[in-house]
Amino acid sequence: MTNPWEEKVCKMAQTSLLQGKQFYCREWVFHKLQHCLQEKWSCCSGPATAQSLVGNAGNNASAISGKGASWGVLLVGGPGSGKTALCTELLWPSSPASLQRGLHRQALAFHFCKAQDSDTLCVGGFIRGLVAQICQSGLLQGYEDKLRDPAVQSLLEPGECERNPAEAFKRCVLLPLLGMKPPPQSLYLLVDSVDEGCNVVEGEQTSPSLSGTVAELLAGHHEFFPPWLLLLCSARKQSRAVTKMFSGSSCMRQKALWLEEPLSCQMEARCLRACC
Template identity: 85%
Template sequence: MAQTSLLQGKQFYCREWVFHKLQHCLQEKANCSSSAANKPSLVASSGNNTGVVSGKGAAWGVLLVGGPGSGKTALCTELLWPSSPLNLQRGLHRQALAFHFCRAQDSDTLCVGGFIRGLVAQICRSGLIHGYEDKLRDPAIQSLLQPGECERNPAEAFKRCILLPLLGMKPPQQSLFLLVDSVDEGCNISEGEQTSTSLSGTIAELLAGHFEFFPPWLLLLCSARKQSKAVTKMFTGECRPREASLHLSIMRIWHLQNLW
């Protein structure tokens, strides 16, 4: 997992609209957190840069899509390690609870168990959620985080080690975000077919199956190639059973076009 900027000190240009929209989404999440109602609902997306989202209180996130070279990873990197002291992203990075960069050439970054353990470690180090570490002292939770066990049952580990502890904590003073770049990496995807590269599934499958149960103050921000339509459908709910449609959430979809 990357711990420093992948841009290696290079200057970041353009895409200011993304940071402004993200700031707006984080403010909406803050409003959701203070609202009593938090029922997920299903809506449709439209437009080139943004999607239509359901009323406040619904569980939703953001999916950045674009072709190869459109700047998805560069934008995620700039969001976490801003290169300019004056731009909006300089303040947004303080609201990052945890992050993960998936890389096709690095199998360790595609391991679901490693992904979960990495998030747990980052949340503990962040100091943004007071009391989270205390929740992890339960021996049953510790056993779920052990190598091998986490890979055998990633869904249970994700729920009991991350989601349930966060849901039981006092909401932070400001909304936070979880960033996962290139979430479609590790999936052997073709239209109408979806297979995983490991027995424990993929990071995309794990997040798509649980993001509607995120705390209302936590925004899930992912990026993926626009060609990965099956991955996009995971998050929009289009490929889930019809009988479950009333319980689905949707992600806002922002399209990144190439700069040239």
């Protein structure tokens, strides 16, 4: 039986959040993202140091690429700078240029965190939504078969997933992906407004729930992503504690694209800053 969050994800996957509005500018961002995906695939094809994913891996045990492959992209900008609009255009292209570029075809899964919608801030719902999308994407044949283990299925149950999100994320998302044959091109996981749901007090990031936040889950496990999967997140530049989780950690690198002007303004490539 499909849970409410899966139904919401399926409905969202068919409708652009721009609701028919035309998307302007930001072409340099799409060029940079395309380059990052190509670079990710090049890194995946090269030699890498392997290490084991710590935890109870069950039958899905696998080696993963070393820390050198653990990098992603962080879109940073103030309110109204166009982060969500850009993510929407990336997934549901409305312009001929975006359609021709075809980056939407490399989206493995996505998630939009919304402050006014507590369901989108639930870590358990986030994990179940990812699993549902990956199964429905058709990009990774055999992924669903790796979830048939009753022990794995039990981790996705409401309540259990919230009690132990780290284990659910590892055994239901990361380990199955690591056990898959690499796809013919790099893919990406998009999480918009990853800083939503995080309370920042005196420079420290704290979680409002016992199960943590989506940001904490991703930052704590990004180094275990398969080398062909690019993590693409967006966050407000005011959320320094959260952006530091991704760009300032010693165990991961996150390339930051800074969106410093409103969406209606033409942006130039000089606004790109690398935070490694």
